[in-house]
Amino acid sequence: QKEVEQDPGPLSVPEGAIVSLNCTYSNSAFQYFMWYRQYSRKGPELLMYTYSSGNKEDGRFTAQVDKSSKYISLFIRDSQPSDSATYLCAMSGGYNKLIFGAGTRLAVHP
Amino acid sequence: DTEVTQTPKHLVMGMTNKKSLKCEQHMGHRAMYWYKQKAKKPPELMFVYSYEKLSINESVPSRFSPECPNSSLLNLHLHALQPEDSALYLCASSQDQHNEQFFGPGTRLTVL
Numbered sequence: 693q694k695e696v697e698q699d700p701g702p703l704s705v706p707e708g709a710i711v712s713l714n715c716t717y718s719n720s721a722f723q724y725f726m727w728y729r730q731y732s733r734k735g736p737e738l739l740m741y742t743y744s745s746g747n748k749e750d751g752r753f754t755a756q757v758d759k760s761s762k763y764i765s766l767f768i769r770d771s772q773p774s775d776s777a778t779y780l781c782a783m784s785g786g787y788n789k790l791i792f793g794a795g796t797r798l799a800v801h802p
Numbered sequence: 803d804t805e806v807t808q809t810p811k812h813l814v815m816g817m818t819n820k821k822s823l824k825c826e827q828h829m830g831h832r833a834m835y836w837y838k839q840k841a842k843k844p845p846e847l848m849f850v851y852s853y854e855k856l857s858i859n860e861s862v863p864s865r866f867s868p869e870c871p872n873s874s875l876l877n878l879h880l881h882a883l884q885p886e887d888s889a890l891y892l893c894a895s896s897q898d899q900h901n902e903q904f905f906g907p908g909t910r911l912t913v914l
Contacts, residue, residue, distance in 0.1 A: 700842075726902055734907060735806075735892050736845065741902040780844055788833060788858060788899045792844035 695719050698781055698793025707802050711768040715781035715793045718762065722783040722791075725757050727766045730778045730795070739779075740766065771800045805829075806906035808893050814912045817883060823909045825876040825893030833899055834876040836868060837892040839908070845892055851876060852899060883913045 698715045705711055713727075723744055728736035740755035742748050742764075748755045754767040764783070768775055781793040806827045815821050825834065833852045837845035850858035851870040865887075867879040876893055890910050894903040 724900065724902070728905070733890070733910070735808075735890075735905040738902055738904060782903075786900045788835070788850045788852065788896075789847060790903060795842075795844055 693718060695791050696781065696783060696793045699796055700794045702797040702799055704799045704801065705771055707771060707773060707800055709771050709800070711771050711775070711798060711800075713766040713768075713779050713781075713796050713798070715764050715783075716762055717764075717783060717791075719785070719791075720759075720762070721785040723786055724784045725755070725764050726782040726790070727753075727755055728780040728782060729775075730780060732777075736780055773800050773802055776800050806893055806895055806904055808891075808906040808909050810909060811907070812910045812912075814914065815880065815883065816914050817885075819883075820879070820881045822880065823878040823891055823893075823911075825878075825906055826874055827895040827904075828874055829895065829897075829904070830873075831895035831897050831904075832873060833896045833903075834870065835894040835896075835903060836866075836876065836878050837894065837905075839890040839892055845905075849878075880911075883911075885913050888912045 696717045725742045727740040730736040745759045752769045756765045778795040780795045782790045836848040839845045848862045849868040854870045869877040890908045892908045893906040896903045
């Protein structure tokens with residue numbers, strides 16, 4: 693079993709839809725949770741960073757962490773074609789090493 | 803300024819060549835990282851430098867040699883690479899080991 697599980701998709705949605713992306717993990721020591729967006733042939737761009745459990749909102753993006761269920765989510769409201777990318781969840785126990793999910797490929801069509 | 807820069811953007815090299823990848827950040831971060839990313843896969847950690855000292859080497863072959871000349875710069879020296887080493891090489895930095903990592907745009911390496 694992988695430490696972090698993420699459905700690779702692809703996920704295809706119409707413009708304006710609410711997108712829900714999820715990861716599950718097995719290591720209860722993880723305390724730092726991140727979501728990155730990666731466009732094709734580019735470096736990952738940090739979207740959200742959360743410490744421990746709770747919600748965090750930034751514009752159209754909301755990140756949720758449920759440590760009791762070992763489950764994290766990223767919601768994208770009013771999705772746009774420019775949101776089409778691969779979304780990577782990542783997490784760590786606080787000692788430099790990030791563990792990534794496989795990445796979910798998202799396509800938002802007009 | 804949350805920018806990590808990497809040069810070159812693209813690199814093509816033969817198996818007998820020696821080349822270097824460079825990474826720079828001016829955010830005052832004290833941890834810097836090298837990752838390797840193959841197509842449709844997540845980044846794989848190669849090395850971590852913390853306060854200019856190598857703290858993690860993920861059993862990377864010796865044909866990859868990292869160097870941290872100062873707190874802002876990170877190099878990756880390449881020698882006698884194999885075609886399977888062709889990938890996107892990403893540099894990242896973070897304030898310290900507990901903080902989020904910021905990635906550069908990557909160097910796309912092709913080994914012939």
